[in-house]
Amino acid sequence: MLKRMTRLVSGAQQLDPGRFWHGEPQAPQSLAAHLDNQVPDESPRATSCTSEADPVRTFNEACLMVRKPALELLRYLKNTNFAHPAVRYVLYGETGTGKTLSLCHVIHFCAKQDWLILHIPDAHLWVKNCRGLLQSAYNKQRFDQPVEASSWLKNFKTANERFLSQIKVQEKYVWNKRESTEKGRPLGEVVEQGLTRVKNATDAVGVVLKELKSQSGSGAFRLLVAVDGVNALWGRTTLKREDKSPMAPEELALVRGMRKMVSNDWHGGAIVLTLSQTGSLFKPRKAYLPQELLGKEGFDALDPFIPILVSNYSPEEFESCIQYYLENSWLQHEKAQTEEGKKELLFLSNANPGQLERLCAYL
C-alpha cells in the first residue's frame, strides 16, 4: 500500500529557465521534480510525452504521482550491486499508462544520488524525419545525424556538467587535420568539439558513449542509461538513402552506439528502458508487450531483462489524481466536482492516466 501522492514541489524562484531542454523542436515537454526544502537539483529536466504543455507555466509547480512501478524500480536500484554487470529494467504497458513519467521519476532519483545520467528522451526521433543525413567519415557504411547528435550533446552537457571535467579521455581522438583531443583531456572537450563542429557531432557522441562505458567500472561514478522508446533501436526506419532504398537502423551510427550501451557487458550502473508504441514505426496500435514491440532481434539483444508492467490507475490513484486537479482548480466545470462527474470521468477514461489528462484539459 505504498501509493501516496508525494508532492514534489518546486517554487518558481528555484526553477532556472536555463535548465529547460533546448534545441529539439519536437521535444516532448519537460517536467521537473524538486523535493521540498532541498537544494535545487542539478538534474536535467527529464522529459515526458504527456500532452500537458509545461505544467510549470500553468500550475507554478510540476508534480509526479508516486506509483508502484517507480517505487519497485527505485528499490531495485537502491539494492544494485555495482560489481555485477548492469541490470536492464524494461517498463512496458499500454499507451498512456505512465511509463515515461516513471522513467522520469527514476532519473530524478538517480540524479539526486549523483549518478551520471545518459538519457535519450525519445529514441524514435533518431529513426524518423531526419533531415541532414551524412555519410560517416569514420566508417563508410554508416550514416551520421548531425542535428540529432548535437541536440543530444547539448542536453547531455546541461545534465552532467560536473562530470564533464572529472572524467578524462583515455585515448587520443583525431577529428580532422587540425583538431584532435589528446589522451587525458576532460570529456567536456569532446562534447565541445561535437557542439562546435556539427559534422563531427555523431562521432563525438560515439566517443562519449565508449568512454563512459569503459570507465563506469572504475567506480568513480555510477552510470544510469535511460532510453525512452527503446524499441526504435531494433525496428525499421523511415529514412532513405539517396537512391531511395530504405535504411536499416544498423546503418545509423547513433543507433549502433546506443545498442552497445544498452548491452549488459559493463558494470557500475543500471539500464532503465521504456517501450513505446506511440512514436513507433510499422507497429500495430494495440501492441504493448516486449515481444511484440521489440521483435525477435530486439528481444534477443535485450534478453535477460526485468520487465516491469505499468498499468492504469487504481481507484486510490484515480481519486488522488482528481483531488490534485481539484486542488489546483484545473477542473473548472461545476459538475466535475460532484460524485456523478467523477464517476463519469472514471468511465470515460477507464482510469487511463493519459486519457484522463486529455479529458480534464477541457473540463
Added chain:
Amino acid sequence: MAAPAVKVARGWSVLALNLRSAVPRFPGLTQVRWSRYGPEYRDPQIDKEYYRKALAELTEEEKYEQELRKTQLIKAAPAAKTSSVFEDPVISKFTNMMMKGGNKVLARSLMTQTLEAVKRKQFEKYRAASAEEQATIERNPYTIFHQALKNCEPVIGLVPILRGGHFYQVPVPLPDRRRRFLAMKWMITECREKKHRRMLMPEKLSHELLEAFHNQGPVIKKKHDMHKMAEANRALAHYRWW
C-alpha cells in the same frame, strides 16, 4: 416572424409512409424539410434523473406520463445527445455550426482544444496577476464561452421588407433563437476568415472568445454596427406590421 416555419415546394406530393405532419397543408404544396416521424411520435426522455425517481415520489401526472410512454411510439434519440453531466446544448449547437461536411469528430476536437486554450490562457494570466486581480480573473472556459456569446447577441436586427417595388432594411426586434444564431454565426465567420493562413482555429477562436468576454473585438464591433444601422433606419420602423 409570420412566415411559416416549414418550407414548401410546388409540385406533386409524395404519399409515402408516415408522411404526416402538424403543419397545415396547402393544395399543390409539398414540404421540403420535414421529419420522417409522424405526429404521434413523442420526444425521447434523455434525463437520467427522470428515471431514477422512486415510484412512491411520483405525482399522479407523472405516473400517468410514464404509463403513457410505455405504449406510445418514441423517436430515436440523436447520436450527439447524451445523458452526460458535462453536456451543454450551447456548446453542441456551436460545434454543429462549426462542422463542415459532417465531420463531427473534427468539429468536436476543435471545440475541446478551444476550451483548453481558453483555460490555459486564463491560468497564465492568473499566475502572473497579483492577489486582488486573481479574484477577478475568470478561469472557467464554459462561463467565458457563454458570456462571450451573450455579449455578442444583437438586440435589434434588420429585415428586408418589400414596399412599392423596393426592399427596405427595417429594424425589427429579433427572437431569442435568431439572436443566439447570429452571435454564433458571426463568431465562426470571423474566426474562419480573418485569420492568418497558418493559424489554427482553436487559437483564433480562443482569442476571439476572450475578447468578446471583455466586450471588445471584431464580433462585438459587428454587433454595434448592426445596432447603428438599425438606429439609422429608425424612420422605416413603421413598415413593420408585426
